[in-house]
Amino acid sequence: MAETLKIALAQINSHAGAITANVARIRAARAEAARLGADLLVTPEFSIGGYPPEDLVKKPAFVAACAEAIAALAAETADGGPGVIVGGPWQNGELLHNAAFLLDGGKVAARRAKHELPNYGVFDEKRVFDAGPAPGPVPFRGFRLGMMVCEDWWFPAVSETLSESGAEILLSINGSPFEVDKHERQRVPLAVSRVVETGLPFVFLAQVCGQDELVFEGASFVMNPDRGLAHLLPMFQEEIRLTEWHREGERLVCAQGAVAPTPEPLAQIYGAMMLGLRDYVEKNRFPGVVLGLSGGIDSAISAAVAADALGPDRVHAVMMPSPYTSAESLEDAAACAELLGIRYDSINIGPAMEAFGAMLAPAFGNRPPDITEENLQSRIRGVTLMALSNKFGEMLLTTGNKSEMSTGYATLYGDMCGGYSVLKDVYKTTVFALCRWRNAHVPAGSRGPQGAAMPERVITKPPSAELKPDQKDQDSLPPYEELDAILEGLIEGEKSVDALVAAGFDRATVLRVWKMLDRAEYKRRQAPPGVKITPRAFGRDRRYPITNGFTALVS
Numbered sequence: 001m002a003e004t005l006k007i008a009l010a011q012i013n014s015h016a017g018a019i020t021a022n023v024a025r026i027r028a029a030r031a032e033a034a035r036l037g038a039d040l041l042v043t044p045e046f047s048i049g050g051y052p053p054e055d056l057v058k059k060p061a062f063v064a065a066c067a068e069a070i071a072a073l074a075a076e077t078a079d080g081g082p083g084v085i086v087g088g089p090w091q092n093g094e095l096l097h098n099a100a101f102l103l104d105g106g107k108v109a110a111r112r113a114k115h116e117l118p119n120y121g122v123f124d125e126k127r128v129f130d131a132g133p134a135p136g137p138v139p140f141r142g143f144r145l146g147m148m149v150c151e152d153w154w155f156p157a158v159s160e161t162l163s164e165s166g167a168e169i170l171l172s173i174n175g176s177p178f179e180v181d182k183h184e185r186q187r188v189p190l191a192v193s194r195v196v197e198t199g200l201p202f203v204f205l206a207q208v209c210g211q212d213e214l215v216f217e218g219a220s221f222v223m224n225p226d227r228g229l230a231h232l233l234p235m236f237q238e239e240i241r242l243t244e245w246h247r248e249g250e251r252l253v254c255a256q257g258a259v260a261p262t263p264e265p266l267a268q269i270y271g272a273m274m275l276g277l278r279d280y281v282e283k284n285r286f287p288g289v290v291l292g293l294s295g296g297i298d299s300a301i302s303a304a305v306a307a308d309a310l311g312p313d314r315v316h317a318v319m320m321p322s323p324y325t326s327a328e329s330l331e332d333a334a335a336c337a338e339l340l341g342i343r344y345d346s347i348n349i350g351p352a353m354e355a356f357g358a359m360l361a362p363a364f365g366n367r368p369p370d371i372t373e374e375n376l377q378s379r380i381r382g383v384t385l386m387a388l389s390n391k392f393g394e395m396l397l398t399t400g401n402k403s404e405m406s407t408g409y410a411t412l413y414g415d416m417c418g419g420y421s422v423l424k425d426v427y428k429t430t431v432f433a434l435c436r437w438r439n440a441h442v443p444a445g446s447r448g449p450q451g452a453a454m455p456e457r458v459i460t461k462p463p464s465a466e467l468k469p470d471q472k473d474q475d476s477l478p479p480y481e482e483l484d485a486i487l488e489g490l491i492e493g494e495k496s497v498d499a500l501v502a503a504g505f506d507r508a509t510v511l512r513v514w515k516m517l518d519r520a521e522y523k524r525r526q527a528p529p530g531v532k533i534t535p536r537a538f539g540r541d542r543r544y545p546i547t548n549g550f551t552a553l554v555s
């Protein structure tokens with residue numbers, strides 16, 4: 001009976017649809033695993049096709065290309081080097097599974113289909129995959145491996161079946177999207193449950209990448225049968241980690257390895273925004289990003305994330321003053337660009353405002369100026385930024401935060417123009433905290449400035465859209481502390497008006513916020529994608545009808 005086993009954990013970046021690049025990454029990881037003396041390399045869920053593949057798996061050509069890639073990698077294991085666990089589609093007659101494949105000795109030695117298909121929140125796996133039976137263990141070089149695919153370990157059934165049928169280790173390959181504190185809040189307590197229920201050690205192997213709205217932060221770990229954490233890999237970084245296992249009596253135990261520190265919540269959010277933006281820009285082959293830099297806090301932190309994620313030379317900031325732009329805003333935008341070391345241009349929108357005024361005057365007749373003229377300024381900026389994006393190929397980074405996306409406090413086809421957002425799931429109160437955090441810390445993996453990112457005044461002055469004289473956000477919205485707490489209750493908590501009033505909020509304010517939230521659904525459907533940070537992001541995580549008769553008054 002074999003006594004020791006070396007398993008290399010490949011916490012790697014995958015790219016949905018890019019099978020050739022994914023296979024190359026797995027091949028390089030296997031070479032590294034061989035160098036480390038590993039018997040087995042484990043790669044994340046759907047590592048061949050990139051997770052989540054969504055409707056790509058409805059394309060027979062994609063499924064066939066994944067199968068070919070798996071067969072080619074399997075053939076390479078004839079070299080006697082490490083076996084490999086990969087994830088990909090398994091066309092099993094009429095059924096299509098999301099599966100784990102063990103490749104060893106030149107062939108596919110075993111396959112196990114995902115049993116629990118997640119179909120809530122951002123997941124729609126029942127739409128594209130068929131569930132497999134609860135799996136039994138897989139023999140590998142004298143050991144019995146309990147291969148599981150992500151959701152399989154979120155419920156007791158699969159690990160119970162595996163332990164009852166003789167598995168010695170629960171080996172889970174994952175595509176588990178980031179939410180703040182998910183590691184501490186959800187994954188560790190769940191792992192403790194599985195380990196206590198089965199008495200088996202547990203391996204959580206995660207991918208680390210951005211894929212459209214989702215970020216996968218890594219933080220792979222190994223938990224021993226005594227519930228001790230033997231390994232914890234860092235967040236937001238690729239790593240190939242060797243884990244060394246030996247038998248202690250009947251049990252397999254992992255030797256103690258490195259446990260990476262868990263970043264504080266603000267550092268996690270910032271890291272997720274960086275990884276989400278970097279992978280979106282790079283995998284979609286943009287040379288960089290362009291954004292409007294107003295001297296305000298949202299565009300300042302968006303520019304900082306972009307400079308940290310991409311490097312300052314790939315970020316282009318444009319100040320677009322109007323007659324309402326204050327001297328403070330001009331100074332703050334310039335100072336911000338200077339601190340970040342990014343390209344900074346100024347384009348005056350005054351002439352376009354005059355031209356639109358003159359063009360529309362005959363149609364508008366004697367109607368007094370109102371929000372129409374305010375929105376025109378925002379739209380002129382949007383058109384200007386899109387022109388720069390078209391001319392130079394830079395993607396427009398849009399800057400709206402979750403408080404604005406919730407209340408519709410943004411102009412459609414104006415400041416909502418853009419390809420991607422880093423603040424879409426970040427409430428304004430968190431934006432303030434992130435700015436203070438960024439000015440005091442340099443994020444891990446930053447390609448940006450090694451000091452502060454914005455002048456202090458950007459954080460301390462009252463937010464204003466500067467679309468008319470002396471305008472302040474708080475003239476039209478409740479104070480952000482109150483607004484965000486109500487929004488969190490309505491969105492993340494799905495609370496009723498009565499529950500929020502019982503929690504101490506003013507009824508009229510709650511009703512007003514509910515109304516704004518409902519009314520802005522049409523805007524959110526047209527908004528660019530952005531990084532998921534909270535347990536309930538806008539987009540597929542929260543699907544409300546636009547035409548919706550369930551109003552605050554009938555709650």
Ligand SMILES: Nc1ncnc2c1ncn2[C@@H]1O[C@H](COP(=O)(O)OP(=O)(O)OC[C@H]2O[C@@H]([n+]3cccc(C(=O)O)c3)[C@H](O)[C@@H]2O)[C@@H](O)[C@H]1O
Nearest residue numbers: 371375378404408409410411412414415464465476522546
């Ligand atoms: N259900 C629905 N389905 C489809 N379309 C719908 C609709 N309801 C209204 N609409 C249309 O939407 C239009 C109104 O939307 P829109 O044109 O965007 O304009 P609107 O929402 O009326 O105004 C923009 C708001 O954003 C604020 N803002 C603007 C710019 C920057 C900032 C900031 O500081 O971040 C804030 C501004 O102060 C104002 O409160 C209407 O013309 C209407 O036709």
Ligand SMILES: Nc1ncnc2c1ncn2[C@@H]1O[C@H](COP(=O)(O)OP(=O)(O)OP(=O)(O)O)[C@@H](O)[C@H]1O
Nearest residue numbers: 292293294296297298299318319320321399415465
């Ligand atoms: N004068 C300006 N120059 C350049 N861009 C601008 C200007 N005003 C607004 N924008 C762009 O439009 C976005 C929305 O801006 P606005 O100032 O209206 O509200 P905001 O949500 O408080 O944003 P910020 O805090 O960045 O000012 C800004 O983040 C910025 O990208």
Ligand SMILES: NC(=O)CC[C@H](N)C(=O)O
Nearest residue numbers: 118150151154175176177
């Ligand atoms: N890919 C999956 O099966 C992920 C589902 C799981 N509950 C998670 O969020 O981590």
